[in-house]
Amino acid sequence: MTGQTAPAARLSLLRAAFVIARRDFLAILLSKAFFFFLLGPIILIAVSGGAGAIGAKAAKNAHPAQLAVAMPTEQAHAFAAAHDRIDPLVSLPAITLVDPVQASDPAALLQRSGENYGAVLTGSLTQPVLTGTEDQIRKWQGEVALLAATASGADQQSFPRVVTESTTTSGAAKKSARAGTATAALTLLFLLTMLLAGMVLSNLVEEKANKIIEVLAASIPMDAVFLGKLFAMLAVSFVGIAVWGGIGLAIMGATGGLTASLPVPAVGWPLFVVLFLLYFAMAYLIIGSVFLAIGAMAPTVRDVQTLSMPATMLQLGVFFLATYASTDLGSPVELAAVIFPPSSPYAMISRAAQVPDLWPHLVALAWQAMWVVLFVRAGSAMFRRRVMKSGPQQSGKRRLFGKVAR
């Protein structure tokens, strides 16, 4: 049976990892369970999207934006009278008469808490000035011209030209919008990582249940097994992201939904998307390697569930840290979030949304990659030390805490 002799050599670490990754990737991709895995978030998005739309509509109906009218008193009353006349015929925005002195800075008036102004009308009936977001201006510009013309008693064929002032072009507004992008990206990154990292754990548990892990450990270094598993799951995750992202983009494209209101991140969209994927990979690999180490330590599925709880809590803590840090760039807390490996990807994607500098990303990615390697090595060493025992099996609790008890 063994007439010829195999050449004396071994697989390189990367090639060995590739053998593992190829098997795992194809096995998962071709399984029925993966189809349902893909469906899960789509159903979730659809349900939450529907609920969100209903909620948004309800909120809009409950608290409709108002037009603040800050014209000289007589003209303001004329405007209000015109509004009362026309409103039963045409659906018009609700109006509130405001003292012109209070509206000396319309942008500030719009930002005032406790009010629900969608736009501020200043100037005069013949030269109205409408200040608000681009969306709101686009929506109300015609109505304002109609009301102003009616109020001034002008010929219905000649409407006054409404001067518009968009509030989104200011530096403060841009900064605020980018912070929103940062939070959105950070949250998406967290949700994706949370959703997908657990797969690594279940994969390793399955491997232990199949008892094939010893064959793998005998054939190639455990580092390669761990790396292979991590990258297989990463590839599976990218497939998931591509599918979900594709569906999301298609929905957005069809509805014209969010594209108009998504603020451009500081590094620009193309680079931001690339960085998002890189940081997702890093966040996933870091937490995945932690989960692998847990899977390595736990002798039973029940122990895996118990042990994964602290890791899940760690993920949540990391998310809160990064979210808090994103509002205070350059602070010690933000720096700590950037340095602490599990929170580093989240903190850095937040930076990418708000700061245009690129070199910190190169440094951060190298830093995070180093920690991935360290975590993988520690996990595989732990696996070799703790799992590959033979003889009578101790209970999981005794195994885990026996040393402490002694």
Place this chain on the structure above:
Amino acid sequence: MDAAPSVTPVSENAMRPLAIEARGLVKRFDGTTAVDGVDISVPEGAIYGILGPNGAGKTTTLRMLLGIIDPDEGVRKVFGHSRPHDIGRLIGYLPEERGLYPAMKAVDAIGFLGALRGMPLAEATARGRELLEENGLGHAADKQIRQLSKGMAQTVQLLGTLVHRPRLVVLDEPFSGLDALNQGKLERMIRALAEDGTTVIFSTHVIAHAERLCEGVAIIAGGKVPYAGSVDAARDRIPAQVRLETRAREGAWRAALPADARHEGDYWYFSLPDSGIEPLLRALIEGEAGILSLSIERAGLHDAFVHIAGEAAARALEEGNAAEQDQ
């Protein structure tokens, strides 16, 4: 039980290079010493058995030899390499706890195991198909592992262990769970491997397999190896047993019987004297004892095991066998 561990060279292979050489291997788990100073030398091309009851340290020893775990003390070399993974393509390993991916086809499982050992996947898969055909499992090549019987799945894994044509094959309790027919097939397969020059090392708690197949054994009990060497030398540790049947019950010839002679039924039993059987034969003839039958039986490996490892280890060995047969 011998006081000190001993390593007796496998005499016929003493000049052959060593496939495996281990000195003073020690492994502790959570403060418990699982393997305590194991020495093993396995010449290339030998069939070598690691014999001991369950929990004696056989699997841990094999795992250390293969580099799955590292010893806490001692050194191990496989074909002269202290890191077995460096020569992974030369080694095939069948663990005690068999395991394959249930959803994988048999032929793909063999291909995957070959790829793990460095073969191109396509080549390993093609070779896997050949091996399945050669072993009468061609019809199962495209069936999922979960669709195969336990015996067939075990054979598939064994073929996966051999697909890359290793020079050293390590089998952990390979006969466990196999019926008599498949045990016979496996024995023939092991002999064929050795005839091709492959070194085969396997662990077992069934003495008969080691006695039939091995030229060298390591007896392991309680994590220690009280004996490692040739099977012949192990058997020679105990003097041959003589069974004598005489017509006469009494006579002067009885004085010539060794001191340990005991009479049971129609027979006398005693160890073969160091001086040989001839002086006793002479006394029996001259004393007209009337020899009805005389047989000299060399000690079996089981007796050697009891002698070397002790009664307790032998009892544990037998209990393990009985438990397996009950399953």
